[in-house]
Amino acid sequence: MLSICHKAIALAAAAMLSLPVMADEVQVAVAANFTAPMQDIAAQFAKDTGHVAKLSFGATGKFYAQISHGAPFEVFLAADSKTPAKLDAENATVPGARFTYAKGTLVLWSKDDKTVDAKGEVLKTSKAPHLAIANPKTAPYGTAAIQTMTKLGVMDSWQSRLVQGENIAQTYQFVATGNAPLGFVALSQVFKDGKVTSGSAWIVPQDMHDPILQDAVLLKKGESNAAAKALLEYLKGSKAHAIIESYGYGL
Template identity: 80%
Template sequence: MSVIRNKFIALAAAVVVSMPAMADEVQVAVAANFTAPMQAIAAQFQKDTGHTAKLSFGSTGKFFAQIQNGAPFEVFLAADSKTPAKLDAEKATVPGSRFTYAKGTVVLWSKDDKLVDPKGEILKTGNAAHLAIANPKTAPYGAAGVQTMEKLGVTDKWKDKLVQGENIAQTYQFVATGNAPLGFVALSQVFKDGRITSGSAWIVPEKFHDPILQDAVLLKKGKDNPAATALLKYLKGDKAHAIIKSYGYGL
């Protein structure tokens, strides 16, 4: 009887050892351009750690205002480096937690296979009824689009044809639904595993706009949440990096 009892205790102990630590939940504000890769990362993160990342997607500028006004976010993945730096300066973050998790690329894209040429010459000809762009005041990818047009000297050609999205996700929808024949979107929205997934595109060279360095930061509300610190650590790991690169981001 004692042998059976000892085996049962040993089995129970093995089960306890194999169980993951108590799972927690983390509230994450994510820049809209990073929607697809972050959904994939969150799923793998939960599988590997047991923690759940509750994701909210939107424009970096709007998240900044919400965080200032007490929104319950614990981790912030911005579309730039300036906004998290502002939160650092306002002491709304955990000091030393900020880092660049991805380097973004902007692309001129159309769902029409033949509309956008490989050199983006359509921007110079103005041969389209509308051009979609994210709000440059709140969305870094929108600001990159504006800088690109200014660099090419075509701003006046398009100023009466612009269709402005609240964020890069809405901007993509304008083009994907045909409400705008082309637009500046994030490469990650139309790229997977080394190729443009549909339509035609010009990948805008970085020389036409400021670098899009996307920073992540631990907010003060997440200071004591193990899932928040675990997620930021996970973003620096090989599995997350593989997903990030597969969507066309640099590291």
């Protein structure tokens, strides 16, 4: 009887070990500039771990407001380092979990092949009716665009012709649809595997604006979520890094 009992226990244990690990979901707020790479990373993350990353895209400033008012996000991938640091100071994050996942690059872009020259001289000569930028109050890429134009001494000539997108995704749409002949967007929106995929572009030198260091944080709501912690670790790994770099980001 004892041996039969032991055998039954062993079989039950073996059956439990053979069961798949339960996958979890994680709610992720993602800066709009990181849309394409994060979609690729989330797909690979699901394939490798079984966990599902539920992604929401938007402006960093708006996500900050939503998180401060209790939005159910567990991981936040911001477009800057200041906003996550602010959330750290407000005890909205898990201490010690913040890190820079990507270094962003600003680009002046037009869907037309001949509008933008390789040195950005078009900013000094163009009579275009509109130039699109992201809202500098909520989107770090918008701040970088203002800093670039100020440093070039062209801010005054463009001031009345600026059109602002709510975030960098809407800014890209203004240019892609031709509503603005050119605009400052994230390189990742027009770049893949070492080249600009369409139109004409000037990749803005990094010394023209403050560094766009994009930080990730584990929010308090994700503190006990295995998928949230796994995603942040995955972002530090070689597979995620390869995807990030393929879209023109630095690490």
